[in-house]
Amino acid sequence: MEIEELAVVVKWWHMEERWKTKTVEEIGAMMDESGVKKSLVPAVQMKSFMNQTMINEYDFRHVASMINKLPGKLYGLYGINPYHRMKGVKELEIAVKQFGFVGAHLHTYGFGLPLNHRDYYPYYAKCEELGVPVVMQVGHSAESMPNECGRPVLVDDISLYFRELKIVCSHTGWPWVEELVSIAWKHANVYIGTAAHAPRYWDPSLIAFLSTRGKGKVMWGSDYPVLLSKECMDQIDSIKLKEDTKSLLLYDVAAKVFKL
Numbered sequence: 409m410e411i412e413e414l415a416v417v418v419k420w421w422h423m424e425e426r427w428k429t430k431t432v433e434e435i436g437a438m439m440d441e442s443g444v445k446k447s448l449v450p451a452v453q454m455k456s457f458m459n460q461t462m463i464n465e466y467d468f469r470h471v472a473s474m475i476n477k478l479p480g481k482l483y484g485l486y487g488i489n490p491y492h493r494m495k496g497v498k499e500l501e502i503a504v505k506q507f508g509f510v511g512a513h514l515h516t517y518g519f520g521l522p523l524n525h526r527d528y529y530p531y532y533a534k535c536e537e538l539g540v541p542v543v544m545q546v547g548h549s550a551e552s553m554p555n556e557c558g559r560p561v562l563v564d565d566i567s568l569y570f571r572e573l574k575i576v577c578s579h580t581g582w583p584w585v586e587e588l589v590s591i592a593w594k595h596a597n598v599y600i601g602t603a604a605h606a607p608r609y610w611d612p613s614l615i616a617f618l619s620t621r622g623k624g625k626v627m628w629g630s631d632y633p634v635l636l637s638k639e640c641m642d643q644i645d646s647i648k649l650k651e652d653t654k655s656l657l658l659y660d661v662a663a664k665v666f667k668l
Contacts, residue, residue, distance in 0.1 A: 414463060452513065512540065513543045516544065602614075
């Protein structure tokens with residue numbers, strides 16, 4: 409079944425070819441070709457805001473069966489669905505303790521809930537207790553979903569409450585990049601992820617931050633199939649970062665945060 413909200417974005421961004429299903433083995437080969445050592449695979453929970461049905465509702469056990477085919481290369485993220493309430497919180501613990509997942513993942517927009525909504529706090533608390541990070545899309549949503557749910561300033565409330573919870577704010581926070589930079593600079597437990605935003609389009613304030621006072625606070629990601637890793641590597645090379653800064657961006661920060 410074609411989901412209108414996703415189909416529009418796929419067509420608009422000319423992703424038809426790379427949106428096609430790949431086997432785990434094919435993904436592994438693509439990683440090797442691009443020089444990518446490790447990848448995170450979220451059990452995505454995405455709801456349609458337009459018709460109020462689930463678009464993606466992947467069982468974490470299915471993701472576990474995938475990552476087990478490439479041990480040491482693929483790692484799972486448990487998908488947060490606020491409707492699952494404490495059942496979901498218990499599943500998160502199972503995913504981490506029994507299946508080796510390294511964090512949680514949140515795409516809040518279709519649920520129509522801000523990132524600091526009370527329904528997410530049990531999940532945040534469990535992540536802090538387990539010592540695993542939560543990855544959340546922060547910034548606008550390309551789909552027909554309310555952008556305001558992902559404003560970077562909302563992460564300030566979460567960080568003030570959960571002082572030990574590592575938070576990875578993915579998608580650069582665009583168009584509120586400077587707002588997210590200020591939150592990442594303020595809180596030691598907040599990191600910025602670049603997934604889904606091609607390096608050639610990165611905001612100058614983000615590049616300045618990751619190169620100076622924000623060294624060690626920004627990590628690269630592709631959000632495949634939105635971006636191809638090889639193209640990202642070429643674009644990052646063109647930015648002319650110092651080697652230590654580049655190493656932190658491409659691997660070292662993520663390896664530390666996710667304990668890879």
